[in-house]
Amino acid sequence: MAVNRKHAEADFVVIGGGLMGSCLAWGLARQGLRVCVLDEGDIALRASRANFALVWVQGKGLGFPAYTAWTKAAAAAWPRLAAELNADTGIDVYLDQPGGFTLCLSDRELQANVDALKRLHDQPGAVAHPYEVLDHAQTKARLPAIGPEVTGSIYCPLDGHVNSLRLFRALHAAFTARGIDYRADHAVETIEPHGGAFLLKGSWGEVRAPKVVLAAGLGNARLAPMVGLDAPMKSSRGQIIVTEKAAPFLRYPVVTVRQTDEGGVMIGDSEEANGANLVTDHGISSVMADRAVRMFPQLAELNVVRTWAAFRVMTLDGAPVYEQSPAYPGAFMAMAHSGVTLAPQHAYDLAEAMSAGALPGELAVFSTRRFHVSAGA
Template sequence: MSTHFDFVVIGGGLVGAALARGIARENLRVCVLDEGDVAYRASRGNFALVWQQSKGINMPAYANWTRRSVELWPAYAEQLQNETNIDVALQQDGGFHLALSDAELERLVSIAERVNGQTGVNPYPYSVLNGDEIRRRLPGAGPDVVGGTYSPLDGHLNCLRLYRAMHRALIAAGVDYRPGNRVVRIDYTDSFSLSIEGGGQIKARHIALAAGLDNARLAPMVGLSAPVRPQRGNIIVTEKVAPFLKIPVQTVRQTDEGSVMIGDSQEESGLSEDINNGIMGVMARRAVRMFPAIADLNIVRMWACLRVLSPDGFPIYDHSVTHPGAFVATCHSGVTLAAVHAAVLAPHMAHGRLPPEAKSFSARRLHVSKTD
């Protein structure tokens, strides 16, 4: 097997797969070194939303970056299908945030107003609806729903098909995908030498760290910073039933195959992926209040997963000054941002730079001293 590449992407999750495919399309020889399913892979816990609403409070650049990706998604889904013959079932007919109290509704409206009211933001369209309006648009919604917000930009897809399509697209683009290859050391002279756990070395002119939580360990090896932490989320999946929820809610969605997914939790639990039954119960009760018919469904799967979060919750994209050719990319919205990663971020990395929009996401923002 070859040991020399133009570009090595470390990490084969949603971020790494999107970047590798996009870089390879620039006629570079690309290798993906992936720790494999033993890793704390956030990709296996995604809720499969393509989502604009509420993104970007206190960072207008993130609202705009998300907006760009949401608008790129139809073309990205079409490209994946053309390259892999896999339909990721993208539906962008809008999405809802639902409120079960007046206080919750006020908070939802406040978030939308704060995001769109920021200087430099490209405002996203949204509507504020009362409970009766919600029930007219979502006939299965229960009487406890007092209202909500709706944006026509939002949507969802089939998360299992997406991950399969992204990896099949790697092969179609000529990427050398190597699972079970954990990088333990990165050395640099005029190029990069990556030492693999258990033996072996890979050399590359450029590298991209897209290893999720492991970026915190790898980034300092190339003069970068990625102070990410795990945040646990829980997911419930029910049996398959006849379609009743064609437009997703942020915390409840029905897949194209008929199962219902429920996900609405955030826990600071370290690296534990244990299921929290108490939180699962709260999630289930809220989902039943929103859609009473869910109460009759059998649960077929429950699991917990670890999100990848920076200190302020926003992505980190950086290019090393001390190790030219080394990049880092990390975020917690790997599905929503996959389109912009593949179509915008990756081609720029392939040419040795970051796009202008990415400058706001440097980790240097996290180290600026605050003064009164």
């Protein structure tokens, strides 16, 4: 239902209008809170530019069982999020959860993936997720277009994908429906805790609010110390290839290849420790394309229409970070690489916890304290 509300002083200011910030802003507004989003706008180095639009459970949580549970819950909640965004905006985000595949081009590669899943399920406190290990013939029965070099695969029935552009559009359209005060071209330069509130300043002026959420992706590294927090991240860059539209041939998403609802094929299979620039490395993209063609030979007949590189919001262990400042209560920080997969958790559970003013135990495990455990502990 649309909310007609003149923008007043906000209860929460969310810094960042990417997927993370948008989900949190929408989730906070759902609870009747006044929300202001300060965003850099289209010039921002959004992690959203590098997302592959997967809703992916398979293999997540090795060394961090709580991440597996969090991801499984997100996948289960995705139909609710898609339905509620549609109700707010009339936009279908094309959620599809038929299960997903990891394709392997050698027996050794397949065994390595199987071993990793076994370690994930055998770890203390493990949260299991279902999966099947398939040989070439079994894989081809479900994915007829695979090439002869595919030796086998791993299938997880919980996986899926969405149309990420429609998702982003729906979230921003929902800002209007929920009375959210969205301000583009409002990069935050400083945050000053003062008198139990926060003063946010930029070249555009200033905004004051009792609570603030740092959801600025890579920008959190600069902003976090201003509210007594730390935002440790490692350099991670990824590249995406998009082909022209083709007749449907890929019913299931593959972790590195997916056909969108509009027909184009996305290829993404790189994680580069390169934080210097966003120049496309054609050597890497050619390797990505080669692997994709070996998996699906018909891709060799398609033209590439776009390639690009983008930075990821990658924490030191790859798992999300959620934290409230102990020095300045009311200042929260949220960072995650899996912004699409975890969107329901951010819009519902995390937003509700922030609204209540405290992160419960199941979320406190995602704090940065895990990076500062004493060597003698």
